[in-house]
Amino acid sequence: MNQVKxxxxxxxxxxxxxxxxxLGVYYAQMPGQFLLMEIVKRMARNSFxxxxxxxxxxxxxxxxxGIVLGALAGQxxxxxxxxxxxxxxxxxxxxxxxxxxxxVLFGILAGMVLNKAKGREMITGMVMxxxxxxxxxxxxxxxxxxxxxxxxxxxxxxxxPGLRNTVNLTRIRGALDNIWTVQIGFTKVPIVTFLxxxxxxxxxxxxxxxxxxxxxxxxxQDRHIAGVAGIQTDRNRVLAIVFSTVxxxxxxxxxxxxxGTLNTYNSHEQVGTFAIAALxxxxxxxxxxxxxxxxxxxxLFHLLFVVSPSAGQAIxxxxxxxxxxxxxxxxxxxxxxxxxxxxxxxxxxxxxxKEDVSA
Amino acid sequence: MSxxxxxxxxxxxxxxxxxxxxxxxxxxxxxxxxxxxxxxxxGKSTLMNILFGMSVITDTGGYEGxxxxxxxxxxxxxxxxxxxxxxxxxxxxxxxxxxxxxxxNIKLNREDTKPNLFSRxxxxxxxxLDRKKMAADARSALDKLGMSIDEWVPVAGLPVGxxxxxEIAREIDKENLQLLVLDEPTAVLTxxxxxxxxxxxxxxxxxxxxxxxxxHRLDEVMAVADTITILxxxxxxxxxxxxxxxxxxxxxLMVGRKIDTKGRIGGEKKEKATKKVLEIRNLRVDMPGExxxxxDLDVYxxxxxxxxxxxxxxxxxxxxxxxxLYASQGQVIYEGVEVxxxxxxxxxxxxxxFVSEDRRxxxxxxxxxxxxxxxxxxxxTQDKFLKPGPLKLKDQxxxxxxxxxxxxxxxxxxxGPDQIVRRLSGGNQQKVCIARAFTQNPKLFFVxxxxxxIDVGAKSRVLELIAELNRMGVTVVxxxxxxxxxRSICDRIAIIYEGKLSGILSPDAPDVEYxxxxxxxxxxxxxxxxxxxx
Numbered sequence: 008m009n010q011v012k013x014x015x016x017x018x019x020x021x022x023x024x025x026x027x028x029x030l031g032v033y034y035a036q037m038p039g040q041f042l043l044m045e046i047v048k049r050m051a052r053n054s055f056x057x058x059x060x061x062x063x064x065x066x067x068x069x070x071x072x073g074i075v076l077g078a079l080a081g082q083x084x085x086x087x088x089x090x091x092x093x094x095x096x097x098x099x100x101x102x103x104x105x106x107x108x109x110x111v112l113f114g115i116l117a118g119m120v121l122n123k124a125k126g127r128e129m130i131t132g133m134v135m136x137x138x139x140x141x142x143x144x145x146x147x148x149x150x151x152x153x154x155x156x157x158x159x160x161x162x163x164x165x166x167x168p169g170l171r172n173t174v175n176l177t178r179i180r181g182a183l184d185n186i187w188t189v190q191i192g193f194t195k196v197p198i199v200t201f202l203x204x205x206x207x208x209x210x211x212x213x214x215x216x217x218x219x220x221x222x223x224x225x226x227x228q229d230r231h232i233a234g235v236a237g238i239q240t241d242r243n244r245v246l247a248i249v250f251s252t253v254x255x256x257x258x259x260x261x262x263x264x265x266x267g268t269l270n271t272y273n274s275h276e277q278v279g280t281f282a283i284a285a286l287x288x289x290x291x292x293x294x295x296x297x298x299x300x301x302x303x304x305x306x307l308f309h310l311l312f313v314v315s316p317s318a319g320q321a322i323x324x325x326x327x328x329x330x331x332x333x334x335x336x337x338x339x340x341x342x343x344x345x346x347x348x349x350x351x352x353x354x355x356x357x358x359x360x361k362e363d364v365s366a
Numbered sequence: 367m368s369x370x371x372x373x374x375x376x377x378x379x380x381x382x383x384x385x386x387x388x389x390x391x392x393x394x395x396x397x398x399x400x401x402x403x404x405x406x407x408x409g410k411s412t413l414m415n416i417l418f419g420m421s422v423i424t425d426t427g428g429y430e431g432x433x434x435x436x437x438x439x440x441x442x443x444x445x446x447x448x449x450x451x452x453x454x455x456x457x458x459x460x461x462x463x464x465x466x467x468x469x470x471n472i473k474l475n476r477e478d479t480k481p482n483l484f485s486r487x488x489x490x491x492x493x494x495l496d497r498k499k500m501a502a503d504a505r506s507a508l509d510k511l512g513m514s515i516d517e518w519v520p521v522a523g524l525p526v527g528x529x530x531x532x533e534i535a536r537e538i539d540k541e542n543l544q545l546l547v548l549d550e551p552t553a554v555l556t557x558x559x560x561x562x563x564x565x566x567x568x569x570x571x572x573x574x575x576x577x578x579x580x581x582h583r584l585d586e587v588m589a590v591a592d593t594i595t596i597l598x599x600x601x602x603x604x605x606x607x608x609x610x611x612x613x614x615x616x617x618x619l620m621v622g623r624k625i626d627t628k629g630r631i632g633g634e635k636k637e638k639a640t641k642k643v644l645e646i647r648n649l650r651v652d653m654p655g656e657x658x659x660x661x662d663l664d665v666y667x668x669x670x671x672x673x674x675x676x677x678x679x680x681x682x683x684x685x686x687x688x689x690x691l692y693a694s695q696g697q698v699i700y701e702g703v704e705v706x707x708x709x710x711x712x713x714x715x716x717x718x719x720f721v722s723e724d725r726r727x728x729x730x731x732x733x734x735x736x737x738x739x740x741x742x743x744x745x746x747t748q749d750k751f752l753k754p755g756p757l758k759l760k761d762q763x764x765x766x767x768x769x770x771x772x773x774x775x776x777x778x779x780x781x782g783p784d785q786i787v788r789r790l791s792g793g794n795q796q797k798v799c800i801a802r803a804f805t806q807n808p809k810l811f812f813v814x815x816x817x818x819x820i821d822v823g824a825k826s827r828v829l830e831l832i833a834e835l836n837r838m839g840v841t842v843v844x845x846x847x848x849x850x851x852x853r854s855i856c857d858r859i860a861i862i863y864e865g866k867l868s869g870i871l872s873p874d875a876p877d878v879e880y881x882x883x884x885x886x887x888x889x890x891x892x893x894x895x896x897x898x899x900x
Contacts, residue, residue, distance in 0.1 A: 218479050219491040225474060228463040235461055236475040237446060 020344055021290040021303060027336070028310045035317035042313060044194040049309040050302075051184065051200040052265045056282045057301045058207050059254030064296040065215065066247035067227030069129045070283045073117045073248065075136035077255025078275040079143050080109035085176065085260060085269055086147070090159050094178035096186060099264060102179065106256040113139070114252030118245030125230070129293070136279055144272060170271050180267035200261065207254070208298045223247055227294070284308060284337040287344040294348070311336060369437040370395045371544050371576045372417075372453075377431035379412055379423065386412050387429070387600045392578075394545065399567065399577045401587045401608075404597035405620055405676065405849075410580055413597075414547060418448045418455065436544075452544040454537035456551055460529050464522035469497075469504040471521055472536045478503070507535040510573075511566050527559030531566070538570065546570065547578045552586060553678060564590050582676050584613045584885040596620060617881020621849055641667040643810055643841050644688075649696035650865075651680070651687030658683040659865030660696070665810070665843055670836050672856035672873075673845040676884050680865040681845050682723055685812035689713045689720045691728070700810065714747040719808035721799045723815035723845070729799045730787050737769035737783035739798050744805045772801040776831060793824025800831055811835060814845040829855055849880060 015022060032042070056074070063071040084106035093101050117135055124131040151157045152168035162170050184197035214220045225233040226243045234240045259278065263269055286296060289304020312333050319329020372394040379387040387409045394400045404410050415422055416429050419442030423429055433440055435451050442448040462471045478500050479485075479493035504517045513531050515524070521532065530551055537546055548567070552560040560583075568590055571577050581587060587594060588608065595605040596619045604611075604619050644665040651658035658680040665671050675681040687694040690710040698705045706712045713720075722728040730739055744750040745760070751768065753759045769783035776797045780790060787798060796816060803811060813832060817825040833855055836842045846852050852859050853873040861868045861883040869889035871879055883889065 213494075214492075216494055217482075217485070217492045218477055218495060221470070221477055221495055222475070222491075225463055225466070228465050232461045232463055233475075238475050
């Protein structure tokens, strides 16, 4: 009995979410085939991005809202690859390769900023994302075509500066997904994409078994103690952010090759919040995140995304309400998880004090 | 005779012109347990900082004198260099990661690794941890200490006593360990844990490791030490084999009266009043590092009561607990009415005033003016300095007038009442704190560490101010680490040991009694010990 209680209180967020999802599935009355297809598609699309969040959490830097920077690096590489007309899987790999040095650079800069804002990493990361977005827009909305000569009919409208609002990624659409698919009913399962995700999961797991991974864990638990033991804490923190940013850049490329069009000025905007919401829904917290939680969270979050318009239609008579509801839930779950975490660590600290005084 | 493991010769150190260590000599031989004892501020930590090449030493101009390891002169410029030379240290606070297992903690940043495919390309940092080897090493270190705990248990949740052993296991797992420095290792242990701990220390020494043991507990010193060095005010007052000392002698040497030319500030010692102003019953205060574990104490009307004791034993927590600043349990009765705990506002409403030991953190709003700091508490709790009406607007005229008056009265050196408090010297900041407490018109006044961090001239002025307040009928409870200061001003002095009241002494009681009370002996033991020696 006690164990059941413990399990429930430990996994309150995923359980709550699973219930909401089940209700959604019940009311949406969607055909199972369709649901499966949507879920598979979305898992393939998003899992990589969500997994990119794990390393900074373990290194004690909280949820990395700064993965937006990584996503931007990925998009810049995609814009260039479209311009140079790279195509197919080779083009995709080349794009990822092109994105990597940019992501490393962004990661180093972000890591350095975060080292100046210890204890406030999450809000700093979020604002850094807004700032980077501003710079990105300045470059691609204004400089391109005016200061930077850039002539390409697929990317630009000749009458005004800046890139097109949407860029068709025809050359690399499905470059990864379509290498090998297996048909289950109506659902095409992109085996290679899932293999890549599995490979990343294994790599993260193995990474935490290495010396560097152990250092990250130590820094994540207590910077001071790790520092006294001779671990270079600041350097490790920067490295953690670099890893996360690079993975996010790759994740964004995988995401966009699945979608097939680049929303030049919006695609990256909600990368951070949605990935973080998914991770939190899986039961992760600011200080603890596992691969299982990331995958579970991605599943639940997108299940809700799929069913909520229809459920809204069925319950409230309006799909718009469902649309509204899923955004509300995404942000709401972040707020609740963060508040729960703060509340839990405070009551833990209180309990510890009580024990001490009565001892 | 073999070469000593450690020799420190004629070590001197000053910080910005203030000499904190003067010609200290310490010699530790192989397999010897050497106890370093002394009051707070005696210079023990500075000496250890020098030994470890800490940046506080190197950044402030280094030190004078010579350190020799195995007869060879060394000058460590970082703790890493000292550790490399075979010196280990167990800190007072635990340096363990709660989420790591015992093994992971023992091997922290010294993990054994084995190469894998990626590490060959990307560098040694990516080598896989050799958990088997790590566990085996941890096991053998734990076995040496006679510890049976599982090496994969997480550290969180282990009893405090075990944590200390894990720390030591980490040190002895370092292959070249020759000298282990233990900084007040038993401060957090229970009596039986401490016993077990001391046995382990002796066992370690018998394997040839030298031990430098820093402690306040004199009975421990007698139990394990081979040799003793006693420091006081940065000077070595006595050193020699343990058999040359008794506990009473050590205590006397530790706290020995400082030359005090100022004489008594508090005026004639007053006759003991009979009316209790404040009754404290079974007060427990959870202040980190300064726990109070159940104390009974009465404060009489019109007296100056001193609270003394060594650092970390809880003397600071008393005033903080009564004033509601830290989580507390128990009963506090002020003039016959119980004061609710954990509620600073209630304490202030009842006319208790407090000058905190944390002047810059709790005591002052550093970025605000002198005038606002002086009236803050009265304005908040007593509705003084406000314009009439429901809006509670500040009455700036009245505030300025009062501030000017206080500046003159308390001799606050400043450019005017609008000066920002941060820019004042420590002594003048302290005067602002006292002026604010005084503005409340308190009947009972708590003041903690009133002279900490202020220069000598201002020190006596601050103490005189407190004595002056007392003469006007305010009862004062003063907490201080400087015994001489308490003795110069108090009518009675309560000594706190390990969160409990050790005893109450008169300011002219002999040094030995103070020393023994601070070392945890009871007053009866103190007196009977004296009779025995007389």
